[in-house]
Amino acid sequence: MTTSDDTPVIATEEEITSPAPPPRPLFLDRARLEKVLPWIIILAFFLLWEFGSRVVLPLFTPRPEIVLPAPSAILPAMIEDWRAIVQNSLYTLETTLIGFAIAIVVGVAGGVAIGSSRLAYAGFYPILIGFNAVPKIAVVPVLVLWFGIGTIPAILTAFLISFFPILVNVATGIATVEPELKDVCRALGARNSDIVWKIGLPRSMPYFFASLKVAITVAFVGSILAEATAGNHGIGHLTSYAAAQFRVPLVFGGLIVTAAMGILLYYIAAWFETRMTGWATRGMDNPVAGY
Amino acid sequence: MSAFVEMNGVHLRYGGTGGTLALADCSLKVADGEFVAVVGPSGCGKSTLMKVCTGLWPASRGNVIVGGHEVSGPVGIVGMAFQNSVQLPWRTVLDNVMLPLEIVEPHRSRLKANRAEYEARAIELLTLVGLKGFEKKFPWQLSGGMQQRASLCRALIHDPKLLMLDEPFGALDMFTREELWAVLQDLWMARKPTIILVTHDLREAVFLADRILMMSARPGRIISEHKVDFPRPRTLETTYLPEFTEITHALRSQIQQARAAQAA
Ligand SMILES: Nc1ncnc2c1ncn2[C@@H]1O[C@H](COP(=O)(O)OP(=O)(O)OP(=O)(O)O)[C@@H](O)[C@H]1O
Ligand SMILES: [Mg+2]
Numbered sequence: 001m002t003t004s005d006d007t008p009v010i011a012t013e014e015e016i017t018s019p020a021p022p023p024r025p026l027f028l029d030r031a032r033l034e035k036v037l038p039w040i041i042i043l044a045f046f047l048l049w050e051f052g053s054r055v056v057l058p059l060f061t062p063r064p065e066i067v068l069p070a071p072s073a074i075l076p077a078m079i080e081d082w083r084a085i086v087q088n089s090l091y092t093l094e095t096t097l098i099g100f101a102i103a104i105v106v107g108v109a110g111g112v113a114i115g116s117s118r119l120a121y122a123g124f125y126p127i128l129i130g131f132n133a134v135p136k137i138a139v140v141p142v143l144v145l146w147f148g149i150g151t152i153p154a155i156l157t158a159f160l161i162s163f164f165p166i167l168v169n170v171a172t173g174i175a176t177v178e179p180e181l182k183d184v185c186r187a188l189g190a191r192n193s194d195i196v197w198k199i200g201l202p203r204s205m206p207y208f209f210a211s212l213k214v215a216i217t218v219a220f221v222g223s224i225l226a227e228a229t230a231g232n233h234g235i236g237h238l239t240s241y242a243a244a245q246f247r248v249p250l251v252f253g254g255l256i257v258t259a260a261m262g263i264l265l266y267y268i269a270a271w272f273e274t275r276m277t278g279w280a281t282r283g284m285d286n287p288v289a290g291y
Numbered sequence: 292m293s294a295f296v297e298m299n300g301v302h303l304r305y306g307g308t309g310g311t312l313a314l315a316d317c318s319l320k321v322a323d324g325e326f327v328a329v330v331g332p333s334g335c336g337k338s339t340l341m342k343v344c345t346g347l348w349p350a351s352r353g354n355v356i357v358g359g360h361e362v363s364g365p366v367g368i369v370g371m372a373f374q375n376s377v378q379l380p381w382r383t384v385l386d387n388v389m390l391p392l393e394i395v396e397p398h399r400s401r402l403k404a405n406r407a408e409y410e411a412r413a414i415e416l417l418t419l420v421g422l423k424g425f426e427k428k429f430p431w432q433l434s435g436g437m438q439q440r441a442s443l444c445r446a447l448i449h450d451p452k453l454l455m456l457d458e459p460f461g462a463l464d465m466f467t468r469e470e471l472w473a474v475l476q477d478l479w480m481a482r483k484p485t486i487i488l489v490t491h492d493l494r495e496a497v498f499l500a501d502r503i504l505m506m507s508a509r510p511g512r513i514i515s516e517h518k519v520d521f522p523r524p525r526t527l528e529t530t531y532l533p534e535f536t537e538i539t540h541a542l543r544s545q546i547q548q549a550r551a552a553q554a555a
Binding site: 178180181183184185186187188189190194198199202203205277279280 | 445
């Protein structure tokens with residue numbers, strides 16, 4: 001410690017107890033900004049889109065409204081066909097959620113089975129990766145062959161595409177239980193099922209909920225894919241049908257609605273995640289951890 | 292001497308032929324209710340010895356007898372604690388401590404109906420280690436030393452006949468460590484479980500144990516034992532006795548020899 005007056009090394013008590021106030025925000029503090037920023041960006045996105053298709057695109061193509069209609073052209077089309085859009089959206093939502101529910105059941109059950117046994121893990125993993133690697137668009141025709149055009153192929157595609165992330169995550173959570181913890185339990189005479197039930201499963205919950213966010217969005221991709229290629233209902237069907245009739249604004253309207261549903265379901269899953277697994281973030285209420 | 296834990300000529304090789312030979316011809320006897328410490332150079336197989344004693348790893352050769360039965364799988368009913376306290380972050384401290392009760396019979400089947408009684412017991416134990424008032428906290432809201440206390444409680448809650456402690460205080464500062472020595476000694480004197488404590492802290496071994504077993508460098512076996520006769524309860528004053536320092540020094544030079552023998 002130096003004794004010279006002009007270079008104090010130790011902060012005075014006052015400095016320690018009263019931290020410098022954060023710089024005044026211009027018009028929004030950080031927390032508010034975090035809330036509104038997504039909306040600003042979405043708005044900016046649509047404005048840019050509008051600009052692109054009204055101003056830039058006409059320089060390159062004589063019929064820009066067929067290549068990329070502007071949002072201002074899409075909105076009337078959506079309003080005009082709102083009934084079809086709502087009906088088909090709800091239909092797709094239902095299909096997706098059924099497939100997703102099956103995926104949760106199969107994913108968790110499979111994840112538990114594979115994660116709790118090294119042998120099963122080693123044995124089944126390669127074939128699962130194989131299944132996952134097959135593009136689902138190639139599977140849809142097969143499903144149609146088996147179940148005909150309609151809802152079932154869409155449900156199954158949503159299921160097939162979304163169970164894998166769930167299974168892998170649950171299996172990982174269970175398989176990576178700390179060996180010491182396993183030893184503590186086994187030295188107490190715990191059965192394998194005790195360890196899975198009391199430690200493996202709760203421990204894999206953060207992984208599980210994280211995977212739900214991924215799974216729900218890909219489930220959407222699956223059901224829409226199946227509807228588009230082999231359905232007679234749903235938003236996928238609507239868009240491919242509209243595309244066939246060159247009603248391009250309606251096609252984009254369907255895509256926008258799909259994206260909106262995807263965002264909505266993602267946040268529902270995310271909400272569940274924070275509700276159920278708050279412990280996993282160790283109560284991250286550190287005001288400095290602003291990332 | 293009626294041995295409660297007995298290892299006879301145990302060899303243990305990890306991972307098939309060509310794997311690491313961790314224990315070679317390791318034999319020991321621990322009496323019922325005895326407090327034994329195991330010390331030895333790092334990597335000599337102390338943790339391995341714990342795993343073999345509790346049946347978590349099968350011995351490659353030789354046999355292990357616990358409570359009169361030859362060990363052929365996890366013994367059950369053994370309390371364990373490790374250097375890292377491995378608590379379950381989604382459970383409160385109280386529920387963490389009570390985990391063994393959900394596993395070990397007869398508590399397992401009695402727990403639901405007698406929850407209040409068991410909770411009282413857990414809280415009593417937490418009070419004993421100085422964690423009163425922290426039952427409803429989550430382990431990650433506790434300091435390292437506090438987590439370690441909780442982990443001791445978890446090891447003891449079901450009144451195990453055998454307690455295996457693998458460097459349970461290894462990650463703690465000296466003051467907390469010395470405080471917990473006293474806590475552990477109290478717990479042991481009150482309940483008299485058989486304790487096998489692995490430690491690299493020689494003062495800790497001398498303070499706590501009735502008998503200290505010294506291991507050779509890997510592959511580990513017991514090369515000598517030292518009786519420690521200080522009266523109980525021992526206090527920090529004990530650690531300043533010349534005899535205390537003497538034993539500690541003797542142990543230290545022996546470990547150094549063992550390490551030198553390995554280096555040679
Ligand atoms: N699961 C395992 N698989 C393979 N080798 C292992 C395994 N566990 C330990 N070993 C090896 O066995 C030897 C003894 O390890 P052990 O953990 O028993 O040592 P230790 O005496 O507890 O060491 P420390 O004092 O550092 O805790 C080491 O050489 C280690 O590499
Ligand atoms: Mg060790």
